[in-house]
Amino acid sequence: MKPLELYRWMVLNRMVEERLVNFYRQSKVVGGLYRSLGQEAISIGTASVLEPQDVVAPLIRNAGVFLMRGYRPRDLFMQYMAKAGSPTGGRDCNTHFGDVQKGVIAPISMLGAMIPVCAGIAWAGREQKKNLVAMTYIGDGGTSTGDFHEGMNLAAVWKLPLVVVGEANQYAYSTPTHSQMAITDLSDRAKAYGMAHATVDGNDVLVVQEAARKAVEYARSGKGPFFLTCETMRMRGHAEHDDARYVPAELFEQWKLKDPLERLKASLKGQEAVLAGIDDEVRELVEAEARIADESPMPDPDFAFGRVFA
Amino acid sequence: MKPLELYRWMVLNRMVEERLVNFYRQSKVVGGLYRSLGQEAISIGTASVLEPQDVVAPLIRNAGVFLMRGYRPRDLFMQYMAKAGSPTGGRDCNTHFGDVQKGVIAPISMLGAMIPVCAGIAWAGREQKKNLVAMTYIGDGGTSTGDFHEGMNLAAVWKLPLVVVGEANQYAYSTPTHSQMAITDLSDRAKAYGMAHATVDGNDVLVVQEAARKAVEYARSGKGPFFLTCETMRMRGHAEHDDARYVPAELFEQWKLKDPLERLKASLKGQEAVLAGIDDEVRELVEAEARIADESPMPDPDFAFGRVFA
Amino acid sequence: MSSSTTEKPHLGGAEVATGRGVTLLEGVRQALWDELESDPSVYLIGQDIGHFGGAFKVTAGLQEQFGDHRVKDTPISESGMIGAAIGASMLGLKVVVEMQFIDFIACGYNQLVNFAALCRYRWGQGVPIVVRGPCGAGVSGSAFHSQCPEAHFMPTPGLKIAFPATAEDAYGLLRTAIQDPDPVLFLEHKFLYRRVRGDLGGPIPFGQAAVRQRGTDLTIITYGATVHTALEAAAALEGHSVEVVDLRTLVPLDEDTVLDSVRRNNKVIVLHETQRNLGPGAELSARIAEKAFEYLDGPVVRVAAPDSPTPYSPTLEKAWLPGVEQVLHAARELLAY
Amino acid sequence: MSSSTTEKPHLGGAEVATGRGVTLLEGVRQALWDELESDPSVYLIGQDIGHFGGAFKVTAGLQEQFGDHRVKDTPISESGMIGAAIGASMLGLKVVVEMQFIDFIACGYNQLVNFAALCRYRWGQGVPIVVRGPCGAGVSGSAFHSQCPEAHFMPTPGLKIAFPATAEDAYGLLRTAIQDPDPVLFLEHKFLYRRVRGDLGGPIPFGQAAVRQRGTDLTIITYGATVHTALEAAAALEGHSVEVVDLRTLVPLDEDTVLDSVRRNNKVIVLHETQRNLGPGAELSARIAEKAFEYLDGPVVRVAAPDSPTPYSPTLEKAWLPGVEQVLHAARELLAY
Numbered sequence A, B: 001m002k003p004l005e006l007y008r009w010m011v012l013n014r015m016v017e018e019r020l021v022n023f024y025r026q027s028k029v030v031g032g033l034y035r036s037l038g039q040e041a042i043s044i045g046t047a048s049v050l051e052p053q054d055v056v057a058p059l060i061r062n063a064g065v066f067l068m069r070g071y072r073p074r075d076l077f078m079q080y081m082a083k084a085g086s087p088t089g090g091r092d093c094n095t096h097f098g099d100v101q102k103g104v105i106a107p108i109s110m111l112g113a114m115i116p117v118c119a120g121i122a123w124a125g126r127e128q129k130k131n132l133v134a135m136t137y138i139g140d141g142g143t144s145t146g147d148f149h150e151g152m153n154l155a156a157v158w159k160l161p162l163v164v165v166g167e168a169n170q171y172a173y174s175t176p177t178h179s180q181m182a183i184t185d186l187s188d189r190a191k192a193y194g195m196a197h198a199t200v201d202g203n204d205v206l207v208v209q210e211a212a213r214k215a216v217e218y219a220r221s222g223k224g225p226f227f228l229t230c231e232t233m234r235m236r237g238h239a240e241h242d243d244a245r246y247v248p249a250e251l252f253e254q255w256k257l258k259d260p261l262e263r264l265k266a267s268l269k270g271q272e273a274v275l276a277g278i279d280d281e282v283r284e285l286v287e288a289e290a291r292i293a294d295e296s297p298m299p300d301p302d303f304a305f306g307r308v309f310a
Numbered sequence C, D: 001m002s003s004s005t006t007e008k009p010h011l012g013g014a015e016v017a018t019g020r021g022v023t024l025l026e027g028v029r030q031a032l033w034d035e036l037e038s039d040p041s042v043y044l045i046g047q048d049i050g051h052f053g054g055a056f057k058v059t060a061g062l063q064e065q066f067g068d069h070r071v072k073d074t075p076i077s078e079s080g081m082i083g084a085a086i087g088a089s090m091l092g093l094k095v096v097v098e099m100q101f102i103d104f105i106a107c108g109y110n111q112l113v114n115f116a117a118l119c120r121y122r123w124g125q126g127v128p129i130v131v132r133g134p135c136g137a138g139v140s141g142s143a144f145h146s147q148c149p150e151a152h153f154m155p156t157p158g159l160k161i162a163f164p165a166t167a168e169d170a171y172g173l174l175r176t177a178i179q180d181p182d183p184v185l186f187l188e189h190k191f192l193y194r195r196v197r198g199d200l201g202g203p204i205p206f207g208q209a210a211v212r213q214r215g216t217d218l219t220i221i222t223y224g225a226t227v228h229t230a231l232e233a234a235a236a237l238e239g240h241s242v243e244v245v246d247l248r249t250l251v252p253l254d255e256d257t258v259l260d261s262v263r264r265n266n267k268v269i270v271l272h273e274t275q276r277n278l279g280p281g282a283e284l285s286a287r288i289a290e291k292a293f294e295y296l297d298g299p300v301v302r303v304a305a306p307d308s309p310t311p312y313s314p315t316l317e318k319a320w321l322p323g324v325e326q327v328l329h330a331a332r333e334l335l336a337y
């Protein structure tokens, strides 16, 4: 995907979340708001290399992935505002939505659970000769779960076309990575499975895209699963209610200089006018979508019932 | 521990199990009988370096560990025969018994579960300044469980005095190791945790003892946990009912040449008379113990009830 | 624990049912065979289920017939196995996951109750998987190879539970389970595996209890292995006409058949092997009270295992298991009520 | 989900109870503080419970006071955490494990039900651990941050379950739980955390229900957040004298207080927030039938959540939660029975 396209997706990702912050401040967001500020290059860079037949399971920090898979900003807005028109009709929260037709699987909250599930998707795709790759994400903290282990091991033993993207963003809620694991390179997790792996700069969308392209190629070619660690920084609290006081100010400052959007901009010298045009187009789109979502109704109480079984 | 002592323990371990096979053939063993034939050097070599204050959690292939921690052959016989006089009074089976006073923790069947539990023991021991090391065992197959991962990671992050002995015996029930993991050296599992590790010949009790001594020293000195892989071969079926037809005959033949007892004997050239003396002493002991166990009563039905809560 | 475990007939009734036809274990195998044969989207995964045929040999011969893609060994990862089945089901596979012993489902609990069961409600995605395996006591399996886990899963919305008592039902219910659009926990009592025999029929719909014996004085509601205990007790209650209702599936529950029997007989015993406290018997007692209170000539009486783990020693296990004696005792008291 | 989640008062009664004293959340914190202070063998572990004070700030200030040995952060490993607590307990530590949300206990299910709960029966080894955390709906937490998991654990022999409804009980029951020689699942309803207040007393023994309101026409048996729902409903039933029994602990269950109330009032509603199918209400209904059948002037009626996951949107969650309206409806029907 071309840098300008990547730029547009990253801007869209960021503006959608910024608009959600406004909704949150207006108490229109029901529950917590989870940002991916500073990590957008990971969602955009990795999703940018997926084919239509591929299946992806985004987590709470992957709003950008939903957008790239065909969901509209209003879908995310309505999800966070628990509206009737949201993908789940208000039954589930934030990024807990999906549609197999769109190649998107909704997560459950229990961290790690998506890894075995996506291994199963990769397995089914191979059995069905769909030439698909399954991709999912995991935070540094999420790799401490038993499900991460069981899913990674199974994928390696079955040589499944699975790409797991590790978002090493320095923290799990308030817990710094060194209190979560005794390794410094998250990719070392893959060594227990004999799984191919790489660690890259997660704040450079071009680097992420290239690494993801290789990882997906590797998986699609039948060589087996791939664990791609993207080093980055969670630039907000765990959720908007969390002021992240536990993060040293210097850490934020140091990472602010590596903002993925600014870095991509810098690499697009001379195209300021084009970029500004994209910014305007996206801003308008987001506003229009936000208005639609905002004005849309809450679900009818009756929708609370039924559809437990087919 | 001196080679002759190690020899006695290994002979005791083997003769106890051989006597159990007789009981099994007489249908006096209730349920399955799990052998450690060919793996005795691991139980004996590792348990031989433990101090009185240390705590160990043996699994089904570690009958020898119970013996070295002060249990008598009759205890194992009675456990397997579900007798009233067994350590659990007939409430639980085979090696599902223990006594914190003896520094022995009883396992549950769910593989992997002992790793977090022994991490907790190592943690408590450190808090209580007991200068203790916790040791437990895991089969190659057992390392595929989520609990293995969560326990190993926790032990590494907390730098706990825990030694986990991996018994790489080529199979998990009928499943060869290559269908269980995509690595060939079980020690690679430790790399995901930044945990110290080593892989040694599990059929040479002197090698195992020396490696275990180093691992326990490392853990006791506060450096953190240690994963010690002992390469070996399960020389019987998963349990006595299993004829292990799925194991290539050559594999058995090749490993038979590495029988740990024979190898230790060979290294004790010139002491044949002493060894023969040990054999006789142990044989008599085992027979006497077997008789006591055999003649002992089954539990009173009333013992089925109560002691669910304190 | 293994298929060769010396099995002691603690469950009374079970032997009575032996006779011609195929065993319950063969019924399970035949259902798997027929589904693998008739539906290319059906897959089996589990530990040692391939060339080895599983700890109880339930899947013996299936990998040879259908290949190692359709019948696949897994690492020792219950959560990984169930999770993989969930993912595969979203792409259209129908995966049957074997727990080597159902007790180990505790290690895959989260995937089953939080992922598989809740998907359809949350975002409309069905998860047609079957998790099956040997359960139950009576074979000296002790605490971790004897469990009947149905009570731990019944409160989970979105999960169906089947528990056959006969070879016909094992076959018919398993075929239905595999084609069901929702997740199913399928419980096979290992004590019955080789003890009950019958002729196989076709698929059997969920939610239809079977009245194993008609009667007019008392109704015993049960399922699984204790259906045979109930039948033996009924036979022993000379002079009394006892009806035995086999629920077959706990979710969905055939309320109509239960209530119809209650309204006719007015006295009810609920019998199950699993522990008493908040066992399925509690739900039956509560529903009967709510929907047929005025028809009751006595309290709904529960006969179940005591609230302790299954002990190992045959003498202890026999005392622990709810047997014919307990049923007779409860029945006589209730009849005299 | 988080402590700052916009909370909507779906549970009716709860606000009524606000007033002077400390909040239920502060009661939990005070119990932890007092135990850490009075017993050096008490330790707390959990995710983000240290300097951060936990997702709900329950442990705020404890690490500063008692140090990072006694109050310790863990990796995201529920099974590892519970397993570690089990092991530590065998050497004499009393470890309190926080689930950031109790829903995640599903990931540590095996360690709690198969290891902790069964040790004493199997080999005589007690496992005095407490697993505690925020549970319950009413704060738009949707399916995985709203669960009341008690029904999934009640069938487990060897596990105690406490579920306080007031600040006093949160304090008193938690102190008892930490000193209890057996494993305890301690459920704290997050909707009550900052909504109910009271003065703290001393430890409160398990197995002693509290009659929150005396009455003569009808008994409502409940526990946790719905105690407040019951009290509001009772107040709204003008002209009728309603007794409200708060069980406080589900295991052990205070049968005496329950049966005494049933024998006096002859009409019973069992109310709980968790789903209806095989919820604790089923066990109460069954026990009352078995032990006080002849005292019943009507069926034991259950009021509980429908058998579906907790929905997210406030409009849906309000409809889903068993509220005052449902209790009034059931009560009027039963009173007229």
Ligand SMILES: Cc1ncc(C[n+]2csc(CCOP(=O)(O)OP(=O)(O)O)c2C)c(N)n1
Pocket (backbone or CB within 6 Å): A061, A109, A110, A111, A138, A139, A140, A141, A142, A143, A145, A167, A169, A171, A172, A173, A234, A238, D047, D076, D077, D078, D100, D104, D107
């Ligand atoms: C099994 C489980 N335990 C606990 C939680 C609560 N929880 C939600 S997010 C989170 C931190 C996740 O950190 P990380 O995996 O690094 O992802 P990040 O938030 O940094 O993107 C925790 C502990 C959970 N969702 N699942």
Ligand SMILES: Cc1ncc(C[n+]2csc(CCOP(=O)(O)OP(=O)(O)O)c2C)c(N)n1
Pocket (backbone or CB within 6 Å): B061, B109, B110, B111, B138, B139, B140, B141, B142, B143, B145, B167, B169, B171, B172, B173, B234, B238, C047, C076, C077, C078, C100, C104, C107
């Ligand atoms: C969680 C869990 N799943 C399945 C089993 C059934 N099981 C018992 S032993 C065994 C094989 C274990 O293999 P390994 O860990 O290599 O130990 P070994 O028998 O080779 O010593 C299996 C699958 C179990 N005990 N626990």
Ligand SMILES: [Mg+2]
Pocket (backbone or CB within 6 Å): A139, A140, A141, A167, A168, A169, A170, A171, A172, A173
């Ligand atoms: Mg993180």
Ligand SMILES: [Mg+2]
Pocket (backbone or CB within 6 Å): B139, B140, B141, B167, B168, B169, B170, B171, B172, B173
């Ligand atoms: Mg092995």
